[in-house]
Amino acid sequence: MNVSASTKKLTRLAMLAALSVVLLLAVRIPFPPAPFLEYDPADVPLFISAFAYGPVEALILTLVVAVLQGTTVSAGSGIIGILMHFLATGGYVLVAGSIYRRNKSFKTAILALGVGTLTMTLLMVAMNLIFTPIFMGTPVDAVVEMLVPVIIPFNLMKAGVNSVFTFLLYKTTGKLLNV
Secondary structure, three states, X not given: OOHHHHHHHHHHHHHHHHHHHHHHHHOOEEEOOEEEEEEOOOOHHHHHHHHHHOHHHHHXXXXXXXXXXXXXXXXXXXXXXXXHHHHHXXXXXXXXXXXXXXXXXXXXXXXXXXXXXXXXXXXXXXXXXXXXXXXXXOOHHHHHHHHHHHHHHHHXXXXXXXXXXXXXHHHHHHHHOOO
């Protein structure tokens, strides 16, 4: 890749990072069973980057965005929020980006988004069991009681809705990104 192409790619990745932060600022919808959980579409640009540029670039972008969001918009969650965001979204972009990269087709995109959603949900279950007791001072038993009625449905919904948005927007944004 020549210097001009790498500069264009870096610029486009930076635009996706900025869009992610803007989306987090602009759209936050509380999840009624647990007011500390909020839906936001900020992962959509990261999911798009996994399809457009591949899993490694998307993982690096996820790290940048997790740090940016965790030190600005979501500063209250601190290092734990940054780590949870990076691991959950990072798991998603690695899995979905790897699946889609092998065969860029309609069916593969759906499979990648579905497996990415399940990956993110499973990672969030594990991280909530580990980090929620530390961050919120909640006993592990209380977190276990919230898994089925709150944590799993929320993460399936959030990752699922963001996957649908990604699916609907990728072809158009892919053209804009020249990929």
